[in-house]
Amino acid sequence: MTLSIRPLNPEFAGKVSGVDITRPLSRYEVDAIEAGMDRYAVLVFHDHRLTDDEQRAFTRNFGSLESSPGGHIATAAERRLPLDMQDASNLDRDQKPLGRDDRRRMFNLGNRLWHSDSSYRAMPAKYSLLSGRIVVERGGHTEFADMRAAYDALDAATKAEIEDLICEHSLMFSRGALGFTELSDAEREMFRPVRQRLVRTHPVSGRRSLFLSAHAGAIVGWPVPEAHAFLRDLVEHATQPRFVYSHKWCQWDLVMWDNRQTMHRVTRFDETQVRDMRRTTVTGDAMTVAQAA
Ligand SMILES: [Fe+2]
Numbered sequence: 001m002t003l004s005i006r007p008l009n010p011e012f013a014g015k016v017s018g019v020d021i022t023r024p025l026s027r028y029e030v031d032a033i034e035a036g037m038d039r040y041a042v043l044v045f046h047d048h049r050l051t052d053d054e055q056r057a058f059t060r061n062f063g064s065l066e067s068s069p070g071g072h073i074a075t076a077a078e079r080r081l082p083l084d085m086q087d088a089s090n091l092d093r094d095q096k097p098l099g100r101d102d103r104r105r106m107f108n109l110g111n112r113l114w115h116s117d118s119s120y121r122a123m124p125a126k127y128s129l130l131s132g133r134i135v136v137e138r139g140g141h142t143e144f145a146d147m148r149a150a151y152d153a154l155d156a157a158t159k160a161e162i163e164d165l166i167c168e169h170s171l172m173f174s175r176g177a178l179g180f181t182e183l184s185d186a187e188r189e190m191f192r193p194v195r196q197r198l199v200r201t202h203p204v205s206g207r208r209s210l211f212l213s214a215h216a217g218a219i220v221g222w223p224v225p226e227a228h229a230f231l232r233d234l235v236e237h238a239t240q241p242r243f244v245y246s247h248k249w250c251q252w253d254l255v256m257w258d259n260r261q262t263m264h265r266v267t268r269f270d271e272t273q274v275r276d277m278r279r280t281t282v283t284g285d286a287m288t289v290a291q292a293a
Contacts (some may be wrong), residue, residue: 003029005036005043012146013245014040020256021045022054030061033256035063037127038204041261042144042245045254045258052085052278055254059129059280066118066281067124070190071171073107073183081278088130088266088277097272103182105271110174114145114239114263115212117281120169122194122291125259127282134276135249139269142255144262145244147209150238151199154210158200162210166220166289167231168193173217177248195220195221196287196291200260210238211288238263260284 014036019029036043050058059065060173067084072187080095081087081227090097092106098105118125144277151159170193172183183191196218200211212235216263246267247255269275 003032005032007040008042008044009245011149011170011243012040013144015044015046015245017046017270019045021048021058022050024057025061026162028243032087038202039257041146042247042255042257043149044074044247046164046250047256048131049097050254051250052081052213053158053280054082054290055129055131055280057281059127061286062127063282066121066283068121070106070121071118073187074104078104080256084280086279089134090271090275094144095274095276100271106180108174109178110171110214111266112268113174113243114178114212114235114265115174115215116211116213116259116263117279118259118283119193119196119213120171120174120191121209122287123284124196124288125281126284127256128279129254129256129281130223131279132249132251132253132255132280134274134278135251135253136273136275139267140275141248141267142264143244143248143267144257144264145239146243146245146262147212147238148202148207148261149243150240151210153243154237162234163199165198165225166195167179167198167216168218169196169209169213169215170194171215174214176217177214180220193218195289196290200288202261209260210234211260212238214265214273257268 001018003018005016028061045284065084080093200209
């Protein structure tokens with residue numbers, strides 16, 4: 001088998017074949033996938049029947065697993081999966097879909113907004129790897145937007161204006177945008193905003209990208225409504241169809257994306273149906289900017 005990558009879209013996203021990711025990889029295969037991520041930012045692997053441990057092992061080829069609390073309102077007793085595996089399903093611990101009014105479901109609805117995973121952490125995520133264990137027949141697609149192409153398409157004056165801007169990111173901002181504001185004091189403390197640069201530079205390719213996310217709710221030094229309005233303008237620009245790839249899931253797909261170079265969102269689906277998606281996350285290796293004291 002020889003690993004190869006075929007483009008899925010003129011700008012970004014590629015489909016990988018010729019590798020079995022349920023088994024240990026060779027150095028050559030790991031390097032080829034990393035190089036593919038640098039180029040395509042989103043890679044799709046079809047028909048890999050991963051166990052949780054195989055998914056963790058594949059993920060560790062690319063760095064350390066993110067495994068910290070602070071990403072959800074679900075308590076330890078409510079969690080279906082351990083902390084090193086993010087639960088992107090619509091299920092409770094009994095493998096039943098969450099009720100319509102369940103707080104955890106309402107919180108999860110934030111994933112319908114364009115975002116970059118863990119941009120609300122001081123050390124934001126590098127890669128996310130999402131495995132489709134049980135997929136739904138209609139909807140529930142994952143859409144990706146290329147933040148490098150979106151940056152490139154900005155005019156020179158806007159590029160100059162945003163060059164050094166710092167945003168504040170928090171799960172409170174993305175959930176608040178949907179009207180989910182009922183948080184305890186402990187949850188507010190857990191979701192304290194962090195700072196992120198608005199323009200990032202990829203460490204290998206050197207390409208600039210917009211570090212946008214629904215979690216971004218303020219720009220340091222700007223009046224809040226002006227920051228919201230401007231961030232909305234940028235997200236609208238960055239998610240035009242020409243920058244977007246929409247992934248329609250088949251069972252046992254694994255999709256891997258670079259959170260430094262893309263945003264993503266899930267599309268609406270019938271939440272009475274079981275959708276079991278499990279995500280592992282490669283933690284980043286540098287903050288985008290020093291945090292406020
Ligand atoms: Fe996400």
